[in-house]
Amino acid sequence: MGALNRTPAAAVLGATGCVGRQVCSALSLRGYDVLGVARRHAPHADAHKFAAVDVAATEPERFAEVLQAANVRVVVNATGGWHTSEADNEYSHVRLVDRLLQTLALLPGVRLVQVGTIHEYGPVEEGRPIDEAVVPAPVTPYARTKLAGTRAILDATAAGSVDAVVLRAVNVFGPYTTRASFLGSVVDKLREAREGSPVVLSVADARRDFVDARDLAEAVVAAAEAPATGRVVNIGSGVATSIGALVSALVSVAGLPPEAVELERAEVRSKGGGWTQADIRLAARLLGWRPRTCLEDSMRAMWNTAEGAC
Template structure:
């Protein structure tokens, strides 16, 4: 960010990542413009924390309206934390993740100034990984599900435009995000919601939590560490980050079962985890995903500061 009191536009500002990101940028002294379908608290304009909120449907409003809204924000940095995954069809994900970014790239290209566009991508763009080594940014992506394919195509559209110097754009491929405020719909968000209900009901003796197969190993990263990484990208020289893919994760893989069991242990509730056997053999999935985060360390001076227990404890506290 190049001058005093920079302005940051957060698209999807009312979502899980967006809320944490807005707080991090406010703490850094930036002026924040939150863009989402609904206004936080049902109010608009400037709030007491110096944040401006705009109600704007990124999927329903047209490209001209999108460009006008972005120009009105005057943002030096635009972070795309919008999109969709849970409870969406493949076509809906393509619209929310790919077509939205196409419209965003077209709008940013026409802005009279040249903001930095930070596209929040996903580890699922890469596809299967290995337990032997983390996936590097040089790896050729091979996504195995509709979400990964939609995010990969969105990333390509940002990188193609950045490659022709038509905009300043960077793609962060982020591991599985956890931490305070993780919504239901995700595995750990659902577990936290169940535990909250068990605690509310009081009598949890003999309670069972039945989940699907948990053998997959995943890279989990705290949402607050993700926000720190995005701040680091926003502060970096544009020439260092524009046109790049940068991995953001923990750099380690842990089994979903171990994480689920640890979340239950930290709740201190007498709940037993029951894992169902896989019955749908046609489902596309991968056994292990783990990111190599060497580039983020070298280029941004960033690495995660919160361990798994800190993330899970914060998730339970927020629930």
Template sequence: MNIVVLGASGFLGTHICRALTEAGDRVITLPAGFDLVTAGPERIAAFAAEADAVVNAAGRAWKADEPQMHTGNVELPLRVIRGLALLDRRPTLVQLGSSHEYGPGTSGAGTHESTDPAPVTPYGRTKLLGARAVLDAARDGAQPGVVLRIANVCGPGTPPGSLLGSVAGRLVRLAGEPGPAGAPAELRLPPLHAWRDFVDVRDVADAVLCTVRADAAEVAGQVINIGSGAAVHTRDLVTRLIAVSGLPVRVVEEAPAGGQSRVDTEWQQLDVSRAAKVLGWEPRRSLDQSLRDLLAAA
């Protein structure tokens, strides 16, 4: 198959391109200087003319304000939809969404795709608007598309702006800095109180592969959760990553300046039963394997 991958050089995009290539697909990426945010519909259509599917792994998350997130997470997919709508043979658009589109989950339970989204962060709000644009176009018959609503992602290459990426980077630095004999190093972090669903980035890439292989008529217009199906406490998560490193490190949780924590949800866990039923997909890599590979890559 011919698969266009937008955001091919990013964390998710890199692993998706590798999985597609290893499966025998031809991966098409944007040429240098091609800016999706400013490109006209005709240019986007010409670029994707041979595509069987378009995977949108582009967007803004880390170190971006809400207007920047709106540009990357809302305006970009809208431009892609308008461009693909000009094609006689329209490829399926696979939009990579986020579990943060749902907002607060119910403690002890997984969030199903039928749940009404109520995001509480700029990232969640802008990702939801982008997802709705894809779903509306699919339901109107303008452009076939599916949204993979993805949990928190970990594994090799995890961005340094994320909790796990940040901790891994600091552990690597601590390993190269000799400290006082017998004294554990201190790792200062904001309060770790949330529960999160973490899925390996390579499992996400496998889910994308299953999606582009699926019958377009069966997946079009659907939201499909991609996660581990289990929630883990972030404090336990950091403790497990430190244990993998083998370093004597003591975590110190401290409130941010001003005493205000960021607005976020306490519990996020995805119900991934639809992915198993519709895509034949399920997560294969354990959290500990993801943490080991994350640290090795860092």
């Protein structure tokens, strides 16, 4: 009886990552007790309860005990990475989801929010906004395995064994952007330029949609509570911005003179091609969500957190 009166909790898988840490904060502000879950502890995870668990390697019964003990009513899967090998992608995006679904089948009434990727759709022709009706046709191991995870979740939802929503997010930037991303790597190079070393950046002739990690976190909170079971919802800014403009904005935020950085043309290399622009109308209708952070604020947060100012 006492457990029924406890504050509902939310478990965030991938809590130490760029997206996961923002989701933890957003859920906490919403009133949830937050349980961060990741394979390894990180200092910033101390803001919430934390469990060091490799979900893909943990027996479902054992992980279900961890979630049940914390009174978890919402699980957010913000794990995953841009792995190069098929095996690593399979482990992070398919095996982990399979284990998670087995776990949640033991815990009726828990809502799952899966953070997927816009790249699950695969490349689309330039100029076409990507809505949820686009038939997925991914071409990379990362995107194919993320799609496999999404399909497993949707199948489980249709079968009634889990209550889940999938958010297909565009590229993420803002505070604590991972160095593994293109913009994260640009930040590292611009920090070198601040020390007086001229920097040459390879910039593709591409236009992509980016969403601030804090806005994505707010979408996760909305999805945790909206009547959206079994739906896929695209999350982005709804704007395709040229990579050159993004880099120029970052150079400006860094306070560098234009001559400190030389831009050279490069081939498009992306998980989903040279063009992405999410159609976010369904997110507005179904979740009541719209992005709120402007590009300059995202760039400033990305730079400041890399510099240790935030």
